[in-house]
Amino acid sequence: MKVGIIGATGYGGNELYRLLSKHPHVKECILYTSSEAEKAYRDSYPHLTGISGESLTAINTAGIDSEVDVLFMASPPGAAAELLPEICMEKVKVIDLSGDLRLRDSKTYESWYKRKAADPAITRKAVYGLSELNKEAIRGASVISNPGCFPTAAILGLAPAVSGELIDESSIIIDAKTGVSGAGRKPGAGVHYAETNENFKIYKVNEHQHIPEIEQALLEMNSAVKPLTFQTHLVPMTRGIMTTIYAGAKSGSLKEWHDLYKEFYKDCYFVRVRPVGEFPSTKEVYGSNYCDIGIAFDERTGRITVVSVIDNLMKGAAGQAVQNFNLMNGFDETAGLEMAPLYP
Template sequence: MNVAIIGGTGYGAVELIRFLYNHPNVTLTTIISHSNSGTSFSEVYPHLSDLVNVEMESFDEDQLAKEVDLVFFATPSNVSKHQIPKLIDKGIKCIDLSGDFRLEDHELYEQYYGEEMAEAKYIDQAVYGLSEINNESIKGASLIANPGCYPTATTLGLIPVLANDMVERKNIIIDAKTGVSGAGRSLSLNTHFSEMNENFKAYKIGNHKHIPEIEQVLSKAAEEEIQITFTPHIVPMTRGIMSTMYVDLKEKQSTNQLIALYEDFYKYHPFVRIRKEGVFPQTKEVYGSNYCDIGLYADQRTGKLIIVSVIDNLVKGASGQAIQNMNIMNGWEETTGLTQLPIYP
């Protein structure tokens, strides 16, 4: 299969290339970057000069339709919604790593993204690509809305107990931290070295664009409306997300009972790993990999369940999950091209 990447100079794109390079069923033929058209990809990322000898191009849907079978969109929001319809109508499969097709509610999209939503018929076609939860819907889909990084770590941690009606649906508290690569490659004061080094800060409290996405996914799992308290933080590390969640158990449960529930829930999903009692995951333990590692603690004193979920925001939170979805769409083994061990230390 021939594939293309649109938005070719960001961190999401270079991670896609890292994994696609060793994928046995895929050839990366085209990298599209409007701002760098005519420039060799290796000029932007010199460490790939001997491996990816591709000149970046401008977007041309007619040319793409002749050359490729599937396109990854590693673009900012408000880009893919204008280009994907042109490709879908020509029979090209698309996986969108931006947020343009994730939300189903028009008003929520405008509120959190500040823009008009994509055309309704394409929103209806889009399958939300949380690989472990929507596996059957992803098979044969033509348009995948790849989940956000915070939503991936958070929903994989919460869905098993919500789907099994084991926790109260109110007062779900999510305390999440991300490395600076989550802000993308563009320069900003928020991620400037002297602003971020030896610093730790909360941001976008109450209005982060991943709030409605998380609530949409959890509401479907719980089969009722879910609202969350979500506080994101940025920490001085390059990669990684840790999402720590606090929920109230409906009935007394031991940590081992809950671990057994999670192990059973994810037993057919190789990229979700559940830790044994007393062992909690660290972001370094999934660095550079497509794993989501989850640790659990049932607090007998307070009746709360504490869930710790970690991912690499650029892999399971973006490009790795996109490739996992490509594998599922095409009936390939889900782990194809994604079996690299985490980088440690």
């Protein structure tokens, strides 16, 4: 199978290359660029010396649909919205990691992203690729809208509780923490080492564009869900996301809550619900496609606290994209994704 990656020089694109270049069902990767055609890919990423022989290829929208079988778009916001209308989606399957297709409502998109929404005809066609929750639809999809990194962690952490209607739907608070690679490879004050190291920051307070994505997904499980609070913090580390989720429990005991989560994810290879009393840390999924979950119930307050962790570049981006690629093509869901976390 031939695959293409648009945006290969970004961190998401590079992580896709790491996975796809060793994938058992991928024969060739074409690496597309908007600006650096002909440049050797390893010049952007010297760690690929001796691994990548590819040069970057100019994007040719007219022909791209016959050059590859599946196209991964790890491009900056707006690029997918612009390119997709020119690509024939009967000929090529598309997995978009960029966020352009995630919100079904154009007005919501425009109000949170502060940019023009994609053509609703394309957005409607896109299946939301949260692999564990949407498996059947993903299998039949021609376009996948790959979830955001925070929404992946938050929605997996909330799905059993929300779909079971077991929490107060107006009480959801998500305190999210991410490593710096989530901000992308482009230099800027916000990712300067000296401003980020030995520092802990909050950012985009009440304004993160992942808020409507999380709410949209939860509302599909339970229409009683109310606007939720979601705050994001920058941790001095490269990879990893933790979401600490708080909600009022309608009832229950710790054992019931834990059983619910175990049962809900019992067939999900990549979701590991931890034993009662154990909580995951981000390094425990480093470099892997796992989402690990810990759950606590506090009798003093009647609240549950759910902790979910992922590697933002893996389950939060490229790993989940490959998982969806596997599902769409009838491969084993774990193909090319069997690596253990790198620890320590």
